[in-house]
Amino acid sequence: MxxxxxxxxxxxxxxxxxxxxxxxxxxxxxxxxxxxxxxxxxxxxxxxxxxxxxxxxxxxxxxxxxxxxxxxxxxxxxxxxxxxxxxNQVFPVIPAGTPGSAQWWPTDLGSPFSSGAQNNIRYAVFPNRLAVELNGQITIYDTLDHQISGVSQQQGSETSLTFNSQWGNISVNSLPLISQPTDTIIQSEQQNFAQATQAPIEQPVNNPASDQQAQQTQQIEPQKAVNNIINTQGNVLPFSVAETLEIIEKLAHLKELGALSESEFNTKKTELLQRI
Known part of the structure; x- marks a missing residue:
C-alpha cells in the first residue's frame, strides 16, 4: 500500500x-x-x-x-x-534524483527544458541528453545533434519511445546509451542520422490506377489489424486497456469506411471491453 x-x-x-x-x-x-x-x-x-x-x-x-x-x-x-x-501534499516528499520523486532524473543533469509522462514511462529532455524512467529504472541517452520538440510512445517499453527533431522522427533505442539502469557505461558509435534522412527521395509517377490501388490498400489494412485480434477459434485475445482502446479506434475507422455496420461495431466493441 x-x-x-x-x-x-x-x-x-x-x-x-x-x-x-x-x-x-x-x-x-x-x-x-x-x-x-x-x-x-x-x-x-x-x-x-x-x-x-x-x-x-x-x-x-x-x-x-x-x-x-x-x-x-x-x-x-x-x-x-x-x-x-x-x-495538498498527499504523498511523502521523495528526495530529488530518486526514482519516484517529482525530480526523478540524476541531479547532475540540471533542469530539463521539457519533461512528461506517458503510461508507465517518464522522460526528461536536457541539452544533449534524454532521461527515461521505466518502472523506477532510469536510462540516459545521448541525443547527439537532435533538437527534440516532441515525444510519443506506442504500447511497450522505452524502446517504443520516439521523438521529433529537425531530422524527423527518431526512435529512442537508436540513440547511443550513456548509462543503463545498472549504471553500466556503454560506448556506442556515433550515427549521423542527418545523412539517412536527407537521402534523395524518388518522386512517384502520377498513375491513377496506382492511386486507386493505394486507396484500396488503406481500407484493407485496418481490416487486417482487426482480424489479427481474433484467434482461430474466434475468441478475442486478452489486451490491456490502452491496447483495447487502440483496437476500438481501428474498428471505428472501419465503420466510417463502411466495412462494418453500426451493429457490428457495437458488438465487437462490447466483446473487447468485456475482456479487459
Whole structure:
C-alpha cells in the first residue's frame, strides 16, 4: 500500500466515506490519477467496475460501458482526486534524483527544458541528453545533434519511445546509451542520422490506377489489424486497456469506411471491453 501523509490519509478517509468506497479503492484511484499527472488515469478497481480509463474533460470508460451512473462516479471521483493532488501534499516528499520523486532524473543533469509522462514511462529532455524512467529504472541517452520538440510512445517499453527533431522522427533505442539502469557505461558509435534522412527521395509517377490501388490498400489494412485480434477459434485475445482502446479506434475507422455496420461495431466493441 502506498504511504500517504497525515493530510492525505485524512482526505482519503473522507472521500471513502462520501463515495461509499473502501479506503484501498480510493488510494488505488489516487495513485492512478497521480501517475497520469492529474489529467488522466488508467485503473483496475473491482469496486468501480474493473479496468477503465479516465481523461479530465474528456472520455471516461469503465468495464460496464452502459452504466452511466458508474461513469459519473468515476469522473467525479477522479476530478476530486486531481484537485486534491494539486492543492495538498498527499504523498511523502521523495528526495530529488530518486526514482519516484517529482525530480526523478540524476541531479547532475540540471533542469530539463521539457519533461512528461506517458503510461508507465517518464522522460526528461536536457541539452544533449534524454532521461527515461521505466518502472523506477532510469536510462540516459545521448541525443547527439537532435533538437527534440516532441515525444510519443506506442504500447511497450522505452524502446517504443520516439521523438521529433529537425531530422524527423527518431526512435529512442537508436540513440547511443550513456548509462543503463545498472549504471553500466556503454560506448556506442556515433550515427549521423542527418545523412539517412536527407537521402534523395524518388518522386512517384502520377498513375491513377496506382492511386486507386493505394486507396484500396488503406481500407484493407485496418481490416487486417482487426482480424489479427481474433484467434482461430474466434475468441478475442486478452489486451490491456490502452491496447483495447487502440483496437476500438481501428474498428471505428472501419465503420466510417463502411466495412462494418453500426451493429457490428457495437458488438465487437462490447466483446473487447468485456475482456479487459
Amino acid at each position: 502506498q504511504t500517504l501523509t497525515d493530510t492525505g490519509d485524512n482526505l482519503v478517509k473522507g472521500i471513502s466515506a462520501r463515495y461509499g468506497l473502501s479506503y484501498d479503492a480510493v488510494v488505488h484511484m489516487l495513485i492512478a490519477v497521480n501517475h497520469g499527472g492529474g489529467s488522466m488515469a488508467q485503473f483496475n478497481c473491482p469496486e468501480l467496475g474493473g479496468s477503465g480509463q479516465w481523461m479530465r474533460g474528456g472520455m471516461t470508460m469503465v468495464g460496464d460501458m452502459f452504466n452511466n451512473g458508474l461513469k459519473n462516479t468515476v469522473d467525479n471521483l477522479c476530478n476530486e482526486l486531481a484537485n486534491l493532488l494539486s492543492a
